Amino acid sequence: MTLMSLENVGFAYGPGRRVLEDISFTVPRGANVGLVGESGSGKSTLLRLMLGLDSPQQGRILFDSAPLEARNRHYMQGYRKRVQAVFQDPYSSLNPAHRIGRIVSEPLRSLKVPGDHRRMAEEAIASVGLSADTLDRFPHQFSGGQRQRIAIARAIVARPELVLADEAVSALDLSTRVRVVDLFQEISEKMTMVFVSHDMGVVAALCDQMVVLDRGRIVEAGATAEILRNPQHAYTQSLLASIPRMPEGPVAL
């Protein structure tokens, strides 16, 4: 079943500044979809549209079979309950003046979710592998990887159906990145995820489906395994060929 679909979506930041052209793809419920592209591919703009921060100028976005009404406040209130986001920089996405408990439970308050918010925050923070006393501390007391876990806890606390992640592991060191990718994998079993990244390796590890963007257009889309095995478009081929690989040889770890 389709959770979100984009139909011939186009967007421009003014005359002559077209960033998205004729974008169509679907996000099946329960799937992990990766949006891959380099700088200037339009992937960040596409994410803004999917978050309802902007509206497409051409085409439309359907969420759960109904149009995403980005300009309808009442609709967006409900939409945010069902769709949450994790951003790249865990240093700027957490309010430094607030305790983690307040940060994690913020969606519950602003979305007027009924129930015991403290207990829900405790559950969310436990599911990202942090201890309950985390909630009483401040963002500066945590490392980048821990902050990203906190951001993920905030994204899942209201039990959304869809999580949109924007380069959510790109700013992390390699050893932290692997652990946060593991966490995303675990979480994605319970919800639908769209993972925007320039990093093909991360998308390959996380997403069963992939959409490859180049200069505002989709050049290739389909099952990740199939695209990796047999890329059709010249751009996808060059992207895959450019990724540095570890030296070959017998590996002993």
Add this chain to the structure above:
Amino acid sequence: MMGDLLTVRGLTLATPDKVLVEDLSFSIAPGERFGLIGESGSGKSLTSLAVTGLLEPSIRPAGSITLAGEEIIGAPEKRLVRMRGDAVATVFQEPLTALDPLMPLGRQIAGPVRRRLKRKGQDAGRAAVAREVQTLLEQVRLPEPERLIRSYPHEVSGGQRQRVAIAMALACQPRLLIADEPTTALDVTTQAEIVRLITALVEDLGIALLFISHDLAVVGQVAERVMVMRDGRSIETGPAQQVLTRPEDSYTRSLVAAARRFDQALEGQP
């Protein structure tokens, strides 16, 4: 070892309240490509700044750094300035901050060319400098050199800016090129081009390379020998092939396993 271009012995870098790099030792032979691997906070960039004598005053160096036979630690600024031209040049991560935004790119490359020609007592006239700038632009394979020398940094792509920064470093004709995360800010297709360019240039010109990166696979493509740093200390040193396929230290093993996991995912084994 005798004959090494760069020898670092027992290098410790500390502020009054914190040790940032501790008891670091390594050496680079003339023409060797050496990789420094480390995550954030490992001290890898501080180490490169120490080699060029560019540490901020609050950081006190101890130990010894000899570059082309001369001691860096404690050297007077005047001698360091000369060595930064003669012996070592650096390419940084973000070429936009390394370049002057208000000066055309051609003039930025001409600066170090002119200084070197003067230092060597050669003709530093306008025509001679222009000729050298032209040669450098060809060496770093920048297209449309005529247009490029009149362009400002913001008018060209990130990859082209990094090529300009490399041209400026080569203008000094250094014996050691330090590249500190030179491709981290670039797209992956551009990264591949810059990695190939740096490797080919140092090979052709016989320049030694200190390549600093958090990206194991990139270092593996560039370096013959690598050192892994963590929390200001050296964890493991050895031939790149050996360290990246059969690491001895447990931390290196975890890094290599992580890098190989994404590699395998790309091979369709998530």
